[in-house]
Amino acid sequence: MPVGTQGTVKAVSPEELEDELDAEVILGNTYHLHLRPGLEVIREFGGLHEFMRWDRPILTDSGGYQVFSLAKLRKITEEGVAFQNHLNGARMLLSPEISMEIQATLGSDIAMYFDECPPYPCDRDYAEKSLGLTTRWAQRCKDWTEAHAPERQLHFGIVQGSIYADLREASAKALVDLDLDGYAVGGVSVGEPEEEMFRAVENAEPFLPVDKPRYAMGLGTPPQLVEMIGRGIDLFDCVLPTRLARHGTALTARGPINLKNERFAKDTSPIEEDSNSYPCRKGFSRAYLRHLLKANEILGLRLISLHNLHFYLSLARRAREALDSSCFTTFREEFMTQYHQSDQAT
Amino acid sequence: MPVGTQGTVKAVSPEELEDELDAEVILGNTYHLHLRPGLEVIREFGGLHEFMRWDRPILTDSGGYQVFSLAKLRKITEEGVAFQNHLNGARMLLSPEISMEIQATLGSDIAMYFDECPPYPCDRDYAEKSLGLTTRWAQRCKDWTEAHAPERQLHFGIVQGSIYADLREASAKALVDLDLDGYAVGGVSVGEPEEEMFRAVENAEPFLPVDKPRYAMGLGTPPQLVEMIGRGIDLFDCVLPTRLARHGTALTARGPINLKNERFAKDTSPIEEDSNSYPCRKGFSRAYLRHLLKANEILGLRLISLHNLHFYLSLARRAREALDSSCFTTFREEFMTQYHQSDQAT
Numbered sequence: 001m002p003v004g005t006q007g008t009v010k011a012v013s014p015e016e017l018e019d020e021l022d023a024e025v026i027l028g029n030t031y032h033l034h035l036r037p038g039l040e041v042i043r044e045f046g047g048l049h050e051f052m053r054w055d056r057p058i059l060t061d062s063g064g065y066q067v068f069s070l071a072k073l074r075k076i077t078e079e080g081v082a083f084q085n086h087l088n089g090a091r092m093l094l095s096p097e098i099s100m101e102i103q104a105t106l107g108s109d110i111a112m113y114f115d116e117c118p119p120y121p122c123d124r125d126y127a128e129k130s131l132g133l134t135t136r137w138a139q140r141c142k143d144w145t146e147a148h149a150p151e152r153q154l155h156f157g158i159v160q161g162s163i164y165a166d167l168r169e170a171s172a173k174a175l176v177d178l179d180l181d182g183y184a185v186g187g188v189s190v191g192e193p194e195e196e197m198f199r200a201v202e203n204a205e206p207f208l209p210v211d212k213p214r215y216a217m218g219l220g221t222p223p224q225l226v227e228m229i230g231r232g233i234d235l236f237d238c239v240l241p242t243r244l245a246r247h248g249t250a251l252t253a254r255g256p257i258n259l260k261n262e263r264f265a266k267d268t269s270p271i272e273e274d275s276n277s278y279p280c281r282k283g284f285s286r287a288y289l290r291h292l293l294k295a296n297e298i299l300g301l302r303l304i305s306l307h308n309l310h311f312y313l314s315l316a317r318r319a320r321e322a323l324d325s326s327c328f329t330t331f332r333e334e335f336m337t338q339y340h341q342s343d344q345a346t
Numbered sequence: 347m348p349v350g351t352q353g354t355v356k357a358v359s360p361e362e363l364e365d366e367l368d369a370e371v372i373l374g375n376t377y378h379l380h381l382r383p384g385l386e387v388i389r390e391f392g393g394l395h396e397f398m399r400w401d402r403p404i405l406t407d408s409g410g411y412q413v414f415s416l417a418k419l420r421k422i423t424e425e426g427v428a429f430q431n432h433l434n435g436a437r438m439l440l441s442p443e444i445s446m447e448i449q450a451t452l453g454s455d456i457a458m459y460f461d462e463c464p465p466y467p468c469d470r471d472y473a474e475k476s477l478g479l480t481t482r483w484a485q486r487c488k489d490w491t492e493a494h495a496p497e498r499q500l501h502f503g504i505v506q507g508s509i510y511a512d513l514r515e516a517s518a519k520a521l522v523d524l525d526l527d528g529y530a531v532g533g534v535s536v537g538e539p540e541e542e543m544f545r546a547v548e549n550a551e552p553f554l555p556v557d558k559p560r561y562a563m564g565l566g567t568p569p570q571l572v573e574m575i576g577r578g579i580d581l582f583d584c585v586l587p588t589r590l591a592r593h594g595t596a597l598t599a600r601g602p603i604n605l606k607n608e609r610f611a612k613d614t615s616p617i618e619e620d621s622n623s624y625p626c627r628k629g630f631s632r633a634y635l636r637h638l639l640k641a642n643e644i645l646g647l648r649l650i651s652l653h654n655l656h657f658y659l660s661l662a663r664r665a666r667e668a669l670d671s672s673c674f675t676t677f678r679e680e681f682m683t684q685y686h687q688s689d690q691a692t
Binding site for chain 2: 006007008010011012013014015036037040041044045051052053265266268282283284285287288290291292294295297298299301302303
């Protein structure tokens with residue numbers, strides 16, 4: 001899922017997402033959209049789809065992660081999380097009920113349950129208490145959605161439990177008991193080593209039903225995506241394609257390249273010779289993209305964002321095809337070998 | 347002509363310029379492109395068209411105006427202008443021959459003769475001496491292009507003479523004697539009152555041939571464009587559509603509106619109800635555009651730039667149609683009356 005934090009996938013238009021990239025679903029951030037433009041505005045449009053002119057599915061997160069990463073003066077209680085927002089410092093509260101209500105107003109197709117995302121590292125005692133809260137909050141999310149039945153909205157729970165295998169197992173089982181539409185692994189990509197990230201997924205995955213989508217939140221590099229798919233994950237959101245673009249980094253089958261590098265100054269070739277991405281297909285050269293980046297021209301961000309989003313979405317598509325034709329192991333090996341070639345890495 | 351200062355019309359792609367806006371010609375800035383990416387890069391591509399992937403005509407200015415508005419420590423001699431560039435302070439020289447050579451390397455379809463653009467106000471003595479230089483430089487430009495005959499390139503001279511009618515007349519006549527492909531009125535929009543701008547054109551126009559294009563450089567607001575067309579001008583370049591967009595201002599038939607204004611916060615209507623611009627046609631609302639501006643999202647600049655460029659290009663098209671059907675006077679009156687309605691101006 002391309003990430004549309006503030007009601008737009010950065011630098012990209014809805015038409016490009018649909019016609020050029022064929023993105024099937026995008027993510028919107030509940031915390032950001034709640035602050036700005038705010039629900040009063042969204043209500044005028046009957047939801048986020050009409051506001052941003054996007055007809056295809058939207059997944060909204062619970063807002064919990066941003067409360068932990070962006071907001072100030074957090075106070076976590078049984079009720080929810082009181083905090084001051086990062087924009088104007090106003091006092092706010094997010095709770096399971098409030099999060100589900102906001103997401104219902106946004107009208108997303110998939111809403112995430114409100115959870116606490118513990119930090120890394122996290123001691124056993126804190127992780128256990130935090131998970132207790134997340135599990136009780138999940139029940140309250142379910143109660144709210146059953147009472148209010150938001151139209152056509154699916155609901156995913158989030159497995160927590162930090163690095164503790166038994167907590168991950170308990171969390172997964174408790175959520176599966178609620179019989180949800182899908183399940184996410186949360187509390188990953190919060191600063192832990194990569195092995196811990198894989199282990200968190202491995203610790204949760206065996207307890208999640210095979211016939212429901214599994215979603216690893218906030219991940220990751222292209223190799224991490226492939227590894228996660230190999231561990232049974234179906235769905236990802238990741239800001240990397242657009243964030244890397246803003247830093248001048250383009251993704252290729254042979255690893256990332258930084259187009260600001262001097263050696264691309266006269267390079268008339270496209271980002272990748274055999275890529276079907278928009279800038280490659282249209283013949284935009286590395287030298288031109290470098291020039292746009294150096295001159296701070298928006299078209300540079302646009303073109304590299306389109307390329308990187310194409311890279312991610314096409315990677316996911318190829319992984320799915322490999323799974324369908326039972327050759328995922330070969331696909332993974334070939335991808336990893338080629339991606340880690342260092343001949344053009346910068 | 348949309349302005350592509352640094353090899354890109356800000357925030358807009360070549361495909362949008364062609365398919366969406368049907369821009370027939372764009373402007374590239376010789377000074378900027380000479381500094382960055384530099385001619386060594388442009389030569390690798392055989393010219394600016396291939397570098398920026400734009401097949402349609404490009405007009406390049408002479409670089410003179412930017413030397414006067416951006417560069418530091420200028421010293422004007424008979425030879426040319428020595429200066430330190432605004433990017434890294436390196437010492438450089440622009441002369442008639444160098445400007446024409448750079449423009450030949452850029453491979454523009456229309457190259458402008460190198461001139462001195464005197465400031466406003468400008469006393470008679472300075473204006474006269476400056477015009478003498480501009481006229482002698484024009485001959486040197488012609489000598490250079492005749493000796494080197496850049497392929498398929500047209501050449502326009504620039505009428506100077508500040509606010510002095512007889513100097514404008516002398517300048518126009520001297521250039522017409524050189525039998526060029528087109529003629530521009532320069533030294534306008536440099537801080538003078540609007541009446542002086544119109545008068546500069548009026549003072550030059552009677553001496554320019556009717557069968558060659560006349561170009562007023564660096565203009566202007568939509569009403570100024572219409573007034574200039576009424577005074578016989580055929581061609582304009584203007585940064586306003588994209589610059590206004592960056593400030594959140596969208597152009598409408600009833601005058602400019604600033605979409606950052608609070609009163610648009612819940613406005614579900616498009617920028618203009620009956621506009622055929624991309625954001626209006628696709629149903630993007632004023633409230634959404636306001637949100638994108640407030641959140642510093644690139645899509646906001648993109649959409650408003652597309653709208654404003656559409657506004658300018660469609661205004662020029664309608665003026666041409668009005669001229670063709672001999673109803674320009676009515677068109678001008680109706681446009682002015684509607685544009686100066688203040689009911690939505692901000």
